Amino acid sequence: MLSIPSFYALPWAQTFCQLVRSVDPDAKIIVGGRWVVGPDSDWLRAKLPEANLLVPGLAEPVIASLLTSTPVLRRLPAPTPDDVLNHPLVSGFKRYQPSIEASRGCGMGCAFCEERDIRLEKLRTPEQIASTLAAVVSQYGDSEIRPYFQSSMFAPNEKWGTGLANAVRAAGLHVSWRTESRVDALTPQTIACLAEAGMKVLDLGLETASPTQILNMRKSQDPERYLKRASSLLRACNAHGIAAKVNVLLYAGETTKTLDETRSFLDEHKDSISGVSVGPVMAYGPPKTANILLDEWSRSGAVAVDPSSANDSGISMIHLSHDFDAKSAEAASLELSRRYMDADAYFQLKSFSYYPRDYTRADFDRDVAASETSQLPFRVCSQIPH
Secondary structure: OEEOOOHHHHHHHHHHHHHHHHHOOOOOOEEEOHHHHOOOHHHHHHHOOOOOEEOOOOOOOOHHHHHOOOOOOOOOOOOOOOOOOOHHHOOOHHHOOOEEEOOOOEOOOOOOOOOOOOEOOOOOOHHHHHHHHHHHHHHHOOOOOOOEEEOOOOOOOHHHHHHHHHHHHHOOOOOOEEEEEEOOOOOHHHHHHHHHOOEEEEEEEEEOOOHHHHHHHOOOOOHHHHHHHHHHHHHHHHHOOOEEEEEEEEOOOOOHHHHHHHHHHHHHOHHHOOEEEEEEOOEEOOHHHHHHHHHHHHOOOOEEOOOOHHHHOOEEOEEOOOOOOHHHHHHHHHHHHHHHOEHHHHHHHHHHHOOOOOOOHHHHHHHHHOOOHHHOOOEOOOOOOO
């Protein structure tokens, strides 16, 4: 069984399947990975001719059948499980931070998002989350873990946040955790409750602060309200000791003016921002799905760098506009990222839930010293923000 999590893994998967087939011509190769298998199975089959089965969607409901002579390949509902991941099954698991699934789906309709039409499921109850957290603490044997609450759209209300704080307190848990959400999905009141429940880092999908681009992305039909909520949320995070990492997306039709609007908003809230993650939009998928986005973006003046890339790799880099070709968009992304984040901020954010638990600041500094400084998304000592 082979899972392909993204189109970037496709070349590796092709090599792997070829090697398996050369070693064992009779091996049964079953390939999953919802974002790669789902868009166009015929396209993927041509890329992976060695595969026996291509499984679309989430395979949890059908995985046992895949080992039989009558595999189920239709998409079935796969709600958020209440099972706790058995982290000790992974060799050396204590080197890595654990993961807790809070909910699935989003359905907010953002033009660039794979889950724009996938309905948001109800969050697991506070008691379920607290029970899972306690189980993971038991697996690791300490409370120094920094779990990531996985959810494409973490949108609890104040009542849920209060319930989690109470459940965590009742279980005697003292665990700091991280999650992600939209800037308009949480209220300051909910932030206060989540901080009490242990949330220390919040990845926030702002994407843009340009009214024009908010509409183009379909983030909101009311840009003014969207930005007011974003402002309130960032200030609430700052007030309650939560590190806010803001995601920014340079989008089709991006101009110097729209980027200036985003930069001005970030400047205004820089004291409430612990870091930013910035990058230009890209189209993922074979022509069957990528062309839908590319056609829409073309109306804003954006074009694919290589028209054949969707068919060749499933990854299409974009010239965003006359102001930003692909190369200048990458440069603008790095500049914006370094404007708000130095090496200290970057390390603090990454080490919380991403880096191996034994990856020290000395390890980080050594890796930075061996890197090309101009390509780093944060400032080093010799770099001064504009």
